[in-house]
Amino acid sequence: MRRSATELRVGAVAYHPRVVTIWELFLDYFVREGVSIDYILYSNYDRLVEAVLAGDVEIGWNTNTAFVALEQELGSEARILGMRDVDATFATVIVTRRGETFDEVRELAGRRLALGSRDSGHAAILPLHYLGEQGLDAASECELVRFDTDLGKHGDTGDSELRVIQAVARGEADAGALGDATLATFRAGRVPAVADLEVAWRSPTYCHCNFTSLPSLDDGLAERWQRALLAMRYDAPGMRHPMDLEGVKRWLRGDRAGYASLAAAMRNKSPVA
Amino acid sequence: MSTRRLDTGELELGGGLEVLVAAALEGMAAGERLEVLTPSRSTALELPGWARIAGHEVVGERTPAGGPYAVQIARGPFARFLAEPLPERGSGLPLRSGELHTADLRPAADVPPAVEAAAGFAPLGAIAERGSPPFRWGLNERDAIWADDVGDLAEQASAAQWDASRDIPWEAACGLPDFMERAVSQVMTFIAQNEYAALYVPARFLVDINPRYPEMLMWLASHVHDEARHVEVFTKRSLIGGQPSYALASTELSLRTLLDEHDFSGAALLLNVLGEGTFLDLLRFVERHAPDAATRSAATLAHRDERRHVHFGISHIRRRLAADPDEKAALVGAAERRAAKLTEMSGLSPLLTEGLTVMAAGSLQPAELGEGAVAVRELIQTMEGNRIRRLRAAGFDRRTAKHLSDLHTPNLM
Numbered sequence: 001m002r003r004s005a006t007e008l009r010v011g012a013v014a015y016h017p018r019v020v021t022i023w024e025l026f027l028d029y030f031v032r033e034g035v036s037i038d039y040i041l042y043s044n045y046d047r048l049v050e051a052v053l054a055g056d057v058e059i060g061w062n063t064n065t066a067f068v069a070l071e072q073e074l075g076s077e078a079r080i081l082g083m084r085d086v087d088a089t090f091a092t093v094i095v096t097r098r099g100e101t102f103d104e105v106r107e108l109a110g111r112r113l114a115l116g117s118r119d120s121g122h123a124a125i126l127p128l129h130y131l132g133e134q135g136l137d138a139a140s141e142c143e144l145v146r147f148d149t150d151l152g153k154h155g156d157t158g159d160s161e162l163r164v165i166q167a168v169a170r171g172e173a174d175a176g177a178l179g180d181a182t183l184a185t186f187r188a189g190r191v192p193a194v195a196d197l198e199v200a201w202r203s204p205t206y207c208h209c210n211f212t213s214l215p216s217l218d219d220g221l222a223e224r225w226q227r228a229l230l231a232m233r234y235d236a237p238g239m240r241h242p243m244d245l246e247g248v249k250r251w252l253r254g255d256r257a258g259y260a261s262l263a264a265a266m267r268n269k270s271p272v273a
Numbered sequence: 274m275s276t277r278r279l280d281t282g283e284l285e286l287g288g289g290l291e292v293l294v295a296a297a298l299e300g301m302a303a304g305e306r307l308e309v310l311t312p313s314r315s316t317a318l319e320l321p322g323w324a325r326i327a328g329h330e331v332v333g334e335r336t337p338a339g340g341p342y343a344v345q346i347a348r349g350p351f352a353r354f355l356a357e358p359l360p361e362r363g364s365g366l367p368l369r370s371g372e373l374h375t376a377d378l379r380p381a382a383d384v385p386p387a388v389e390a391a392a393g394f395a396p397l398g399a400i401a402e403r404g405s406p407p408f409r410w411g412l413n414e415r416d417a418i419w420a421d422d423v424g425d426l427a428e429q430a431s432a433a434q435w436d437a438s439r440d441i442p443w444e445a446a447c448g449l450p451d452f453m454e455r456a457v458s459q460v461m462t463f464i465a466q467n468e469y470a471a472l473y474v475p476a477r478f479l480v481d482i483n484p485r486y487p488e489m490l491m492w493l494a495s496h497v498h499d500e501a502r503h504v505e506v507f508t509k510r511s512l513i514g515g516q517p518s519y520a521l522a523s524t525e526l527s528l529r530t531l532l533d534e535h536d537f538s539g540a541a542l543l544l545n546v547l548g549e550g551t552f553l554d555l556l557r558f559v560e561r562h563a564p565d566a567a568t569r570s571a572a573t574l575a576h577r578d579e580r581r582h583v584h585f586g587i588s589h590i591r592r593r594l595a596a597d598p599d600e601k602a603a604l605v606g607a608a609e610r611r612a613a614k615l616t617e618m619s620g621l622s623p624l625l626t627e628g629l630t631v632m633a634a635g636s637l638q639p640a641e642l643g644e645g646a647v648a649v650r651e652l653i654q655t656m657e658g659n660r661i662r663r664l665r666a667a668g669f670d671r672r673t674a675k676h677l678s679d680l681h682t683p684n685l686m
Binding site: 085086089091093101179180181183184185187188190194195198199200201202234235237238240241247249250 | 285286287291313314315316318319321322323325326327328330349350351352355403404
């Protein structure tokens, strides 16, 4: 069969070479499950969102920022076809040097706060949003130290968050925001800069990535895709490798409520502004 | 549902806490709850991220008045590894007067008759995780490679290692008269040349052995290592006196045909039983007639190793023939195929004969040279008699043993 004749084209962003491995193996999986897909990689999420809106791909593997941007562009609700288990209760943490923690976010006023890429939901947009909800307008009350190193990739590479913790560790910032999952990954990798940092604050939880389609996607096709996705087993020998690379142990249906705060944060505001 | 409680003291994530919590969760069923107690607010704030990435879920957090922070983690449904749970601790391995012997790694009855060709490098007794990449080993059946005492032989090989730089009294080899140095150097070069083949043959099979037969790996690795040391010691002896010698084309031809044998048992017959067996007598001869202690010592030490290799060959072939008498035809076929390639070879190389004769004579005086020639003739007879004896020990009937011995290469190996 010609690959161009597949039922579904899935778009994803190539934030790392492993994305190719992941999607080659996922592609085989979906074909085995009777859903013929192909994948198309983009260099950034703006392109991916455009591609979903233009119908170049039927499904986009979006960050939360990309999903909210897509819905705002669409002007109506898009369809969420699934997310990773780790996406369901994501949180942002703020770290400080050991012994320099704070009890109330107001204590950060006048201090230097490091943030990851400004288009990253978890490392820039949401920490500012939640701090605002808790009474700190960090953009005006703190000295923001921004690391916009992987713009367009919405923080996926982890590079800007690495710079955040390095800045805090070196004393170039007093506190720094990053994803709780990123911090756990740095800890597991024994990244030296996190050794003397402690968590001072944790945000409410929100949802991160999801598979998004336009509402017009055929219901039967959407259902078959979702059924295959949810049936992917971490305990199946051939699947552990790509699922580990993707950081997922179980796929979930997805929950729109988990994007409310990011949507509020981004309302009428471009994420990179 | 009951909740287990884990007091983590001052431990932090990245500082050992994750090891303690993971170990506690490992022994719990999916959904079971573990309450982690920590005096650190920072750790309590960080645990949910760790738990989520590890596949678990934080289901409750509280700060009891005056007490430590408590984070409730529900164990996730996934095993960390794609393998069944580890079995209960067993009785372990038996010791012999404090020593742990290779032969005691597993009872003979536990050596599987056949193993999965795609198996990886999981060590003996380890539970292999599913999903590892497939390998393609060529030697996956016990009877095709095994000897009942292979564990003991590997054990002996480890215990009998020696050092070709320091264990030979090299100074004793210096200063021999030219005629004798030339004779010894030629014999040493001949032996070293043959030892190369003795190294390459097991080395080629070594990389094809299924890792589920580690005793065989240990054995073949020791075999290869022994031969490397033999190449070393005989090369050193051939060079120490400054007298180069010839590496003969006829020897190359003979050795080349050894590498053509791709069946393990066929190679064991041709190399271990026939070739190295015949070399046992050659090394004894060199030991007896060596003009210096260094040459003698090299021959003695190499003989000790070769005896192990010959023992393995006999033991393997005997086991193979006992398990499958039809194997005899295949083994005879291997010897016949090799002999067919060597039809143009006849008798020992004159250079080797001369070298051995001079060594046995100890001088170039006619009378003594005559005695040397007799000694070499006797050596050839001894070799033949012992070859037949070894073939009989390997399980061949008298006629076949004689036939195989007659087919053996005039190059000795």
